[in-house]
């Protein structure tokens with residue numbers, strides 16, 4: 001009987017395990033360093049689990065940016081629709097929210113994970129918690145740190161689904177990077193993705209507006225433009241719209257040493273209309289009243305205008321209108337990787353064959369967020385984790401069948 005180890009019990013690893021339950025003659029064991037499985041998956045379910053997206057496939061695939069060509073065939077085989085059907089098979093309905101995002105009923109991850117683990121156990125998959133993978137022993141056995149000391153275990157195939165490098169307290173700490181680097185596996189450095197940024201707010205602005213949402217607003221950077229909302233933090237910005245544009249901001253910081261997010265604080269008005277509105281004589285009105293009454297700019301938006309523009313622009317209607325439509329917000333650094341929703345970088349696709357097997361280590365497959373792709377929030381992260389987990393699981397089955 002062939003033995004398969006799956007290391008990492010997140011969505012990618014569990015989906016890999018699922019592929020093997022249909023194959024006779026395989027003994028499948030899932031190992032995780034943590035005391036339980038799917039901790040990040042459960043965390044993703046806390047604020048409403050957005051598991052995939054209902055937009056048409058070309059747009060969906062486009063979310064994976066430069067990696068879309070390698071991800072597309074995996075999504076064709078197991079994309080949003082198949083994922084929804086699969087969730088349905090666990091007895092959990094899904095629904096499409098107003099933004100096109102797809103959620104499991106009750107928006108929670110826990111019932112789904114519970115049903116899934118139950119089904120996998122029933123199908124004979126063995127689960128081992130408190131098993132931290134350390135690498136390989138000289139004879140090729142896997143090394144695990146366990147509460148009972150180090151264990152050496154030999155397998156015929158291994159699937160690594162170790163996650164990225166954010167929210168280390170949930171298990172995915174990126175400690176696998178040096179282990180694979182030592183084996184000369186091509187890796188792109190792990191970087192924060194879907195992350196917040198630092199901004200050098202004045203003490204006054206930070207105290208007054210930290211925690212407040214800015215909405216509706218259109219933000220743009222490096223030719224990308226998106227409407228949405230974000231939040232002011234004590235030392236910067238975070239939230240959906242910032243996460244969506246975090247890759248170009250992060251990359252600009254890395255290559256140019258600076259990055260500026262441009263905000264349109266009045267997305268409902270054209271520049272000409274806004275300029276005309278602001279050109280009305282102010283009379284004895286304060287600037288705050290004038291902005292509110294004439295342009296609908298108030299609260300945190302008015303705070304941003306004052307914070308980011310020189311005083312002379314505030315009193316020149318045409319310039320003020322132009323600035324409100326294209327307000328430069330310089331960011332100084334990405335927040336640390338551990339705070340990010342996900343990570344970019346990881347095992348390079350060039351290191352893998354089409355079955356997601358490491359070319360340099362036959363019999364070792366990789367899946368999930370540890371691969372070098374990134375995507376915005378909106379269900380794209382989990383969908384690709386499931387799709388790559390499935391591909392690696394099927395790849396390992398095919399490889400074992402070929403070998404025997």
Ligand SMILES: Cc1cc2nc3c(=O)[nH]c(=O)nc-3n(C[C@H](O)[C@H](O)[C@H](O)COP(=O)(O)OP(=O)(O)OC[C@H]3O[C@@H](n4cnc5c(N)ncnc54)[C@H](O)[C@@H]3O)c2cc1C
Pocket residue numbers: 007008009010011012013031032033034037038039040041043044045048049050051052131132133134161162163164167170171172173174175176340341342367368369370377378379380381382383385
């Ligand atoms: C707050 C938050 C909210 C999110 N919300 C969403 C969302 O709504 N929609 C969405 O699509 N995505 C969301 N994500 C992202 C999504 O949860 C991840 O992309 C996904 O969980 C990654 O799956 P994975 O299986 O690749 O890795 P993980 O889920 O990180 O699982 C990896 C597993 O490997 C284990 N492991 C790591 N190293 C070792 C080792 N050396 N030995 C043994 N075990 C090890 C870890 O303990 C972990 O259990 C969110 C993430 C966060 C942090």
